[in-house]
Amino acid sequence: MAQPAYQRNTNVSVQEGIEKKQKNVKKTFIYFILMIYALVNTYPIIWMVINSFKNNIEFSKKPFSLPEVWQFENYKTAWKTAHLDTYLLNSIIVSVSAVILTVFLGALASYFLARFSFKWGKYIYTFFTFGMLIPVHATLVPLFLLMKNLGLLNTHVGLILPYIAFNLPITIFILVSFMKSFPLDIEESAIMDGCGVFRIFWHIILPMTRPALATVVILNFINNWNEFSFALVLVNDESLKTLPLGLANFAGQFTTNYGAQMAGLTLAIIPTIIIYVLLEEHLVKGMTAGAVKG
Amino acid sequence: MHLLSQKKWPILIGLAPAIIVYFLFAIIPIVISFYYSLMDWDGFTKMTFVGLANFKEVFNDPIFWQSLKNNLYVLAASVFGQVPIALFFALLLNRKLKGGKFFRTVGFMPVVISTVVISLVWGMMYNARIGLFNQFLKIIGLEQWAQNWLGDPKWAMVSVSITIIWQFVGLYLIIFLAALQNIPQEIYDASEIDGASGLKQTIYIVLPMIWDTIIVAVILCISGSLRTFDLIYVMTSGGPGHATEVMAMYMFDKTFSSTRYGYGSAISLCIFFFSLALIYISNLILRRKTV
Amino acid sequence: MKKFRILSFLLVVMLLSLTACSGSSEQSSGKSSDDSEGKIELTFWNIWTDPSPQNKASLKQVEKFMKEHPNIVIKQQNIPHDQYKVKLKTQAAGKQLPDLIQVWPGAELKPLVDGGLVQPLDDIVSNWDSLITNKDYLKDYQISGKQYAIPANVTPTSVVYYDKDMLAKVGYNEFPKTYEEFKTLIKKLKDSGTIPIALGNKAQWVLQSSYISTIGDRLTGSDFLKSVLETGKKKFTDEKFIKAVGIIKELADMGAFNDDFNSIDNNQHRDLFISGDAAMMIDGAWSLGPVLEAAPNKHIGLALFPQVDGGLGDPTAVSAVTGTGIAINSELKGEKLKAAQEFLKAFYGEDYYKNLMKADILVPANIEPPADISPQLKEMAELTSKKIAPVYDATLPTEVTDIINAGLQEVTLGTMTPEQLAKKLQEAVDKQK
Missing domain, CATH: 3.40.190.10 (Periplasmic binding protein-like II)
Incomplete structure (x- = not known):
């Protein structure tokens, strides 16, 4: 990280001293705000982890204190009740494949919608945004019937395809707005060099879109990782079910095992955080090391 | 306009896969669902055609209008809460700061956490008996301000909206951060030479450059708010009474609890058209400003 | 960029494993059908x-x-x-x-x-x-x-669980027999600083299933719902039914419940009772097992909702449903x-019913109870075996149930009167026909 400008000054005049002081005050203030922001945002995670060690009575009677007896076996119960061994793997398979396909297809489509002008472009773009306006629950029964007729019920593919379809709109929506903001002359030199359309996409546009790509990868992953309704109705086989279905198992008709539920949710959140941390630097590539260095 | 625009086939190849998957697995189910809206169907016995009767009933249903009102409430909270807060923190975090990565990660956490956890922890904080908010008010001597946050119809929607704002600020934060990466460093430098810095720079240089992204964020707010479901479903189940009922939840209950697929579909069609109209209107307002 | 490469490598591996997995799962499912020939x-x-x-x-x-x-x-x-x-x-x-x-x-x-x-x-x-x-x-x-x-199983949905010690402290060694006495008990408990009745009605069905199903029966008698739905001879706007809803309103208004009763769920109200914050709860028989498990040393008494003056119902009746x-x-x-x-x-089979009884569940079978069932289950069986009343949500069409669920909550908040709820219910019933 580069040195802040004010530290480079060697002959500090009075005037600059005051400026420095003001800057320090400003900095402290910024950090103060950020610390509060961090606390407000992380508290629920901390709360979840702490409560994952409580029994039910403590959970509802003293929700904000540390557990009196640490119930480590909650994690064991959680692992079993939520069928984490099989469901976790299924979730990874389904989410990751859907993310890769959605982002790839979405980026390709966005490239043409954003960088080319053709007759139907605007309509196709509008057509895609329609998908963001439908409550998913309205499509459960029709989608179920459709998958039944296609023979895709009870398969991973039968889950991945709707995940792609329902995440394409927001993916395209974000990517198009991003790609549109590049100046037009970017491709022109490439065309002069004789680059094909798809090479421009792969070598010029995609690298430039990296922050937005990171954004949509994260969004897609979270959406798929937490998706419940489609998984509930489209999959019957125990060996194909995904994590959110397992995480619902803690709630019985008249009882809920909250401690174990928190333990299960704590485990389930780890992959999402890993993905986010891995992608975070691309989100803000410009500020870490300049755009070209990879 | 573009040199490549004469050739048709690459466009076709590029768009076809996305369109096909989207059409087959999103559009067809949606269209079928719209078709149900003209039917009376319980999912068990034969369906019968009833024309627009479902829509007539929707428009005369006071609970539906109540839920629309609540959706608009969430929408207002999102547009005027999430977007400015997210923008503020995006600008703050888009600079060289020690621990910047940490704060950016932390800012995104609420989007990652399960809705169940969010509703449980916020529910407990709002709790009238043992909740943190009321205890805090008690400590600072403002006990008369203590409320039954989620149990009182006057406050339930406010409380729920605050949680929703909190939950999704992180989403817009990363969208804005990504957009801010598109502004070349030279522009900041040039404007600083011209004497623009701080707030001025932000308002006159940065905001116009990410204005399109702000519009994107507003549209995402509209589509998200009108379909909002999970959090309210777990946090209040629409109660007390119907004080926090929202359209998507009402549609869900009508479909799967009362098994009135036709009526549920009619509500979802209304959600679709309301969202479309609101996006159109917001586009008119926001685009005009830029010109 | 390095991380990006690692990540994309991981993704490719996962994608490959997907194809491998889906292949293998096909194989295994094929195999299992072979096996099961x-x-x-x-x-x-x-x-x-x-x-x-x-x-x-x-x-x-x-x-x-x-x-x-x-x-x-x-x-x-x-x-x-x-x-x-x-x-x-x-x-x-x-x-x-x-x-x-x-x-x-x-x-x-x-x-x-x-x-x-x-x-x-x-x-x-x-x-x-x-x-x-x-x-x-x-x-x-x-x-x-x-x-x-x-x-x-047979599930009485409306049993009063009470803490014998807490009631004794305010001078009650017996559970009150009439609603008027019951109210006095509530007032005394409230004055002593405890929550009289723990209630968590966030999900809205508790006031319907555990309250109005039995309280309604006390006033209207057990044939009421049938005659409302089938013959139409009675209507929800019947003054007895309105009075039953009024009892729930009265309980809420006099502060019989914890303040947050509309924002916590039935798990949480059970915990309030278990932890001794509340002296009573009105809940289904499903709570017996969890209560005994969490608080084995608590002196728990069981009772039915007391008799109400002017009611047509049998005070020994309890709303119950089989499941x-x-x-x-x-x-x-x-x-x-x-x-x-x-x-x-x-x-x-008989063994199943016996196992259920051991798990503190009431069963419809006429069998000799196993020796090791809890005395509380025996008491529950005694208490609830006299007369069965219908449970509202097992009897009413779901649309009507939705109205009474939300409506009872509104009544407790004062945003709806019992008369308005009765009228709304009757309209919904008329529409069903």
Whole structure:
């Protein structure tokens, strides 16, 4: 990280001293705000982890204190009740494949919608945004019937395809707005060099879109990782079910095992955080090391 | 306009896969669902055609209008809460700061956490008996301000909206951060030479450059708010009474609890058209400003 | 960029594993069908996900059956209660129901029967003649005189649980016999600084299932709902019914409940009672097991909602519903049907009912209770065996249930009067016809 400008000054005049002081005050203030922001945002995670060690009575009677007896076996119960061994793997398979396909297809489509002008472009773009306006629950029964007729019920593919379809709109929506903001002359030199359309996409546009790509990868992953309704109705086989279905198992008709539920949710959140941390630097590539260095 | 625009086939190849998957697995189910809206169907016995009767009933249903009102409430909270807060923190975090990565990660956490956890922890904080908010008010001597946050119809929607704002600020934060990466460093430098810095720079240089992204964020707010479901479903189940009922939840209950697929579909069609109209209107307002 | 490469590498590996996995799962499923040649496979959906004693007993029963019948394979799917109903309805719309389906009585079962999706058990119902001697218990699963499932448990939905020590402290060694006395008790408990009755009505069904079902019965008598729905002789706008709703309002207004009763759920209200923050709770028999498990040393008393002056109902009646029935898919024929019937006969056996009793569950079977059941369960059985009243949500159409659920909550908030709720309910009933 580069040195802040004010530290480079060697002959500090009075005037600059005051400026420095003001800057320090400003900095402290910024950090103060950020610390509060961090606390407000992380508290629920901390709360979840702490409560994952409580029994039910403590959970509802003293929700904000540390557990009196640490119930480590909650994690064991959680692992079993939520069928984490099989469901976790299924979730990874389904989410990751859907993310890769959605982002790839979405980026390709966005490239043409954003960088080319053709007759139907605007309509196709509008057509895609329609998908963001439908409550998913309205499509459960029709989608179920459709998958039944296609023979895709009870398969991973039968889950991945709707995940792609329902995440394409927001993916395209974000990517198009991003790609549109590049100046037009970017491709022109490439065309002069004789680059094909798809090479421009792969070598010029995609690298430039990296922050937005990171954004949509994260969004897609979270959406798929937490998706419940489609998984509930489209999959019957125990060996194909995904994590959110397992995480619902803690709630019985008249009882809920909250401690174990928190333990299960704590485990389930780890992959999402890993993905986010891995992608975070691309989100803000410009500020870490300049755009070209990879 | 573009040199490549004469050739048709690459466009076709590029768009076809996305369109096909989207059409087959999103559009067809949606269209079928719209078709149900003209039917009376319980999912068990034969369906019968009833024309627009479902829509007539929707428009005369006071609970539906109540839920629309609540959706608009969430929408207002999102547009005027999430977007400015997210923008503020995006600008703050888009600079060289020690621990910047940490704060950016932390800012995104609420989007990652399960809705169940969010509703449980916020529910407990709002709790009238043992909740943190009321205890805090008690400590600072403002006990008369203590409320039954989620149990009182006057406050339930406010409380729920605050949680929703909190939950999704992180989403817009990363969208804005990504957009801010598109502004070349030279522009900041040039404007600083011209004497623009701080707030001025932000308002006159940065905001116009990410204005399109702000519009994107507003549209995402509209589509998200009108379909909002999970959090309210777990946090209040629409109660007390119907004080926090929202359209998507009402549609869900009508479909799967009362098994009135036709009526549920009619509500979802209304959600679709309301969202479309609101996006159109917001586009008119926001685009005009830029010109 | 390095991380990006690692990540993309990981993603590719995962994608490859996907193709590998889907391949292998096809193989394995192919294999299993080979193995099961000559075996009969029955699919079975239930809600036995969490390891509660009742679920454990049920799952054990399935395993036992498979051990005793090596030629029949029961392929289960356990789905949590709330989601089960969404899935069931979706799959019913596509006529893709499993062979054996866990069903709930009344309003939940009726559409399945109307849609011709399940078949009656009339051929085998005589099997339980000696076990379930009280034929009333079979009624919940009957539609138009045909039996569609056998109940595993009887669930009184409205029992008053009270802490004997806490009541003794305010001078009550006996539970009050009349509603007026009950109110005095509440006032005394409130003055002593405890929550009189723990209530968590966030999900809205508690006031309906555990309160109005029995309180309504005290005032209107047990034939009320039937005559409202079927003959139309009585209406919800009946002053007795309005008075019953008024009792709930009165309890809320006098501060009988914890302040947050509309924002916590039934799990949380049970915990309030267990932890001693509240002296009483009105809850279903399903809470007995969890209460005994969490607070084995608490002196728990059980009672029914007291008599109300001017009421037409029997004060010994309690609203109850039978449950955990399993219906057979109407498409089953021949060998598979036989296997399914065999399963039901074996499943609802004496040993199952005994195991349920050990798990503090009341059962419809007339059997000698095992020696080691809890005294509280015996007390519960005594208390609730005299007269059964209908539970509202098992009797009313779901649309009407939705109205009374939300309406009772509004009544407690004062945003709706009992008269308005009664009127709204009657309108909904009229619309159904």
